[in-house]
Amino acid sequence: MYLRVSTLCLNLKNIGLKVxxxxxxxKALTEKQALEKRLSDLEAAAxxxxxxxxxxxxxxxxxxxxxxxxxxxxxxxxSATSTDNRHLKRQIRDLQDSVDSYTxxxxxxxxxxxxxxAELDRAKSNLSATRETATLLRDRQTRANEEYAASVxxxxxxxxxxxxxxxxxGEGDTTSSMHDIFRxxxxxxxxxSGTQTVDRHRNRSKQR
Numbered sequence: 001m002y003l004r005v006s007t008l009c010l011n012l013k014n015i016g017l018k019v020x021x022x023x024x025x026x027k028a029l030t031e032k033q034a035l036e037k038r039l040s041d042l043e044a045a046a047x048x049x050x051x052x053x054x055x056x057x058x059x060x061x062x063x064x065x066x067x068x069x070x071x072x073x074x075x076x077x078x079s080a081t082s083t084d085n086r087h088l089k090r091q092i093r094d095l096q097d098s099v100d101s102y103t104x105x106x107x108x109x110x111x112x113x114x115x116x117x118a119e120l121d122r123a124k125s126n127l128s129a130t131r132e133t134a135t136l137l138r139d140r141q142t143r144a145n146e147e148y149a150a151s152v153x154x155x156x157x158x159x160x161x162x163x164x165x166x167x168x169x170g171e172g173d174t175t176s177s178m179h180d181i182f183r184x185x186x187x188x189x190x191x192x193s194g195t196q197t198v199d200r201h202r203n204r205s206k207q208r
Contacts, residue, residue, distance in 0.1 A: 028134045035130050039123045046116050053116075057109045064102045071095045 074092050 024137055028130070028137050032127075032130045032134050035123075035127050039127050042123055043120065046120055049116060050113060053109050053113050057106060057113075060102045060106050060109070064099060064106065067095055067099045067102070071099065 071092060074088060074095065078088055078092065
């Protein structure tokens with residue numbers, strides 16, 4: 001009789017383990033797919049933004065080079081003539097201001113490009129962590145399925161009498177008792193499994 005109770009408890013625990021791992025794996029897979037889609041969209045947008053920024057950067061660099069050449073030419077003219085040409089000086093100042101403005105724009109574009117690269121790296125890191133979690137959950141579910149199959153095979157090999165199946169009480173008492181055992185074992189394992197998975201994911205994130 002004790003063997004029968006132990007076997008039924010083991011069977012119910014394995015069923016609870018399988019259900020819990022299936023739900024957790026499904027949730028992790030859904031989060032993984034959402035992150036993958038978000039990463040794909042982010043990479044597409046980032047690629048376009050990066051191309052636009054590089055195009056603007058090249059354009060501004062060309063303008064800076066052109067303006068610097070013009071500025072150098074005007075400075076040479078001013079040096080050669082040694083005249084107080086207010087118009088020429090004003091043009092030189094304007095060109096110098098333009099050079100400074102485009103130089104600041106180049107620096108801003110380079111900073112934005114660096115921020116974009118950092119954002120992509122963070123997204124890839126999050127996706128990698130999610131993939132590792134999903135792999136762990138899948139391995140655990142596989143082991144649970146194997147243990148469940150082994151326990152079911154073992155239970156089928158054991159023969160019981162009607163008295164042993166009844167456990168000395170009515171059918172309603174037996175069903176209620178096994179239901180309570182299943183609820184307690186499932187709830188206990190689910191709490192442990194969820195906490196362990198979250199802590200492991202947090203520790204891995206801190207290490208990164």
